[in-house]
Amino acid sequence: MKDLVRLRTSLKEEIEIVLNAQAKMEAEASQKYLAMASWLDRSGYEKTAEYLYKQAEEEREHFLKIFKYITEVGGTALTPTIGDVQQDFVSFKNVFELALQNEIAVTNAINKIVAKCREVNDYATEEFMMWFVKEQREEERNARRALELFELIDESAAGKFTLDKEIAKIGE
């Protein structure tokens, strides 16, 4: 009897499921950053808004990267449904606290996928995911750096103006 599963794809079903979940998470992150960018823009933080618009685009790319990988190895990539995301934030700083929280959640999810890949001997997907492991290290560092700037620069009117400029420079 032929091994129809293996002939069709190198992806095990459980890996296909977690990859689709991760694609969804990246797409969600993109929407979240977009909402943050909009809030920053309408609150006058033009430069940081621009920075988060760029983050939103990057997350969209992360989403596509996983989406295309699933198809490349013979799996079924499912277009994710994204629910409502937070549109209002209590403060400038709060935006970056949430951004860091979200990046940590993404890192945890990616680590779990790597662990799962090892469990089922899917080294190709593990290798593919390593790009994300590295990316998350950078993303977490950037999010932490933004919060650090809030420690260094007090949030007076002039401080806010400086913060807007300095945060936008992160990751340049």
Add this chain to the structure above:
Amino acid sequence: MLHNSLSELYQNSKGTTWQCDLTHRIFLKFGETLTAFKVQDFFAFRRKVNRVNIHEMIFNLSDDYDYELVEDPRHNFSHKLTLCEIVQLRDLLDGTKFSIDMNSMLHEVLGEVELVIQ
């Protein structure tokens, strides 16, 4: 079996499944209907059937919940199933998936050998 390219995967009181090595299809006979799936479509169909809310069917007394419409338009599978039939279909699909995965696992462990499961 009628044809030696067909191997039976699973059977219960309501149906039988086979794998066809010539066409690379999974055949599902459930009641009077025979349906052929590509393996990935078979898995998707199984997940769909597993998503049916059985608890609603049990506890909701409205007539709407006596039957659940299980549809897979691409494969001409469209049936209103009773709770009991859903459970039997799930068993058939789960058992089949077990055989498919087991076969795949044996291939992975044993390599290129011809497996005949009777």
